[in-house]
Amino acid sequence: xxxxxxxxxxxxxxxxxxxxxxxxxxxxxxxxxxxxxxxxxxxxxxxxxxxxxxxxxxxxxxxxx
Amino acid sequence: xxxxxxxxxxxxxxxxxxxxxxxxxxxxxxxxxxxxxxxxxxxxxxxxxxxxxxxxxxxxxxxxxxxxxxxxxxxxxxxxxxxxxxxxxxxxxxxxxxxxxxxxxxxxxxxxxxxxxxxxxxxxxxxxxxxxxxxxxxxxxxxxxxxxxxxxxxxxxxxxxxxxxxxxxxxxxxxxxxxxxxxxxxxxxxxxxxxxxxxxxxxxxxxxxxxxxxxxxxxxxxxxxxxxxxxxxxxxxxxxxxxxxxxxxxxxxxxxxxxxxxxxx
Numbered sequence: 066x067x068x069x070x071x072x073x074x075x076x077x078x079x080x081x082x083x084x085x086x087x088x089x090x091x092x093x094x095x096x097x098x099x100x101x102x103x104x105x106x107x108x109x110x111x112x113x114x115x116x117x118x119x120x121x122x123x124x125x126x127x128x129x130x
Numbered sequence: 131x132x133x134x135x136x137x138x139x140x141x142x143x144x145x146x147x148x149x150x151x152x153x154x155x156x157x158x159x160x161x162x163x164x165x166x167x168x169x170x171x172x173x174x175x176x177x178x179x180x181x182x183x184x185x186x187x188x189x190x191x192x193x194x195x196x197x198x199x200x201x202x203x204x205x206x207x208x209x210x211x212x213x214x215x216x217x218x219x220x221x222x223x224x225x226x227x228x229x230x231x232x233x234x235x236x237x238x239x240x241x242x243x244x245x246x247x248x249x250x251x252x253x254x255x256x257x258x259x260x261x262x263x264x265x266x267x268x269x270x271x272x273x274x275x276x277x278x279x280x281x282x283x284x285x286x287x288x289x290x291x292x293x294x295x296x297x298x299x300x301x302x303x304x305x306x307x308x309x310x311x312x313x314x315x316x317x318x319x320x321x322x323x324x325x326x327x328x329x330x331x332x333x334x335x336x337x338x339x340x341x342x343x344x345x346x347x348x349x350x351x352x353x354x355x356x357x358x359x360x361x362x363x364x365x366x367x368x369x370x371x372x373x374x375x376x377x378x379x380x381x382x383x384x385x386x387x388x389x390x391x392x393x394x395x
Contacts, residue, residue, distance in 0.1 A: 124216075
């Protein structure tokens with residue numbers, strides 16, 4: 066299924082947002098997620114079934130002013 | 131030493147300098163700047179995770195080691211909706227209700243979109259956030275922001291990153307006088323310690339800056355210089371600054387001036 070992750074088009078096999086987020090588990094950091102501009106909490110990821118064309122944002126802490 | 135700590139949303143802060151975490155040449159220089167500034171609040175952001183580069187995790191571990199209160203921002207957001215979503219994501223990651231709300235209207239000036247800002251502040255306040263809106267000196271917008279739930283206002287000194295100081299001191303002074311009880315923080319555009327001191331002398335409660343320290347030749351040294359300037363400006367404000375006069379007025383007593391009548395002999 067074709068989706069957009071952080072602005073890049075990708076063909077993915079994961080069905081839910083939680084499965085997709087497992088890609089980032091090796092990072093000792095925390096991430097926050099949004100799908101199609103809506104914030105998805107960590108607890109909602111398992112039930113969020115991804116759809117073709119979804120725009121997914123996966124963010125993590127960075128420097129800021 | 132000036133009296134009285136800065137109090138925002140019920141939290142007392144020992145330092146009136148809030149420091150950004152971006153643009154430093156190295157993690158050590160950020161640590162040194164935080165230490166020398168004495169700041170208790172550091173701003174940071176959320177950005178797209180690039181799996182595998184390790185940048186986010188390195189930064190996150192570093193920032194946690196600094197033991198400071200975090201003030202996440204919504205930098206780069208162009209609509210209220212973007213800012214609200216970013217704030218919600220930041221609250222989950224950083225476990226704080228504090229959020230520096232930025233809604234940007236223009237690429238060249240990075241000036242705030244005041245309409246979007248008010249909308250975002252209202253929604254975020256309703257959702258339990260304690261908002262720090264990055265705004266202008268516009269009094270009408272300021273009143274709307276306060277009505278929308280803001281208890282702190284952060285007007286710009288000059289456009290972000292320009293280092294031009296207080297571009298409109300008259301408007302900043304008007305804002306200070308108009309809202310004597312509201313904590314006001316000059317955010318953005320500060321270039322050197324004298325700019326910060328000038329704002330504090332006006333009665334501003336604190337300064338939020340980043341570029342002026344991070345891009346200095348020696349960020350830790352500059353952070354210390356800002357801390358001293360801010361403390362000096364605050365002390366001067368509390369000590370009550372004299373009013374300007376149009377004409378000269380001798381400071382040495384005229385009574386007893388020697389040779390005063392000599393030419394009349």
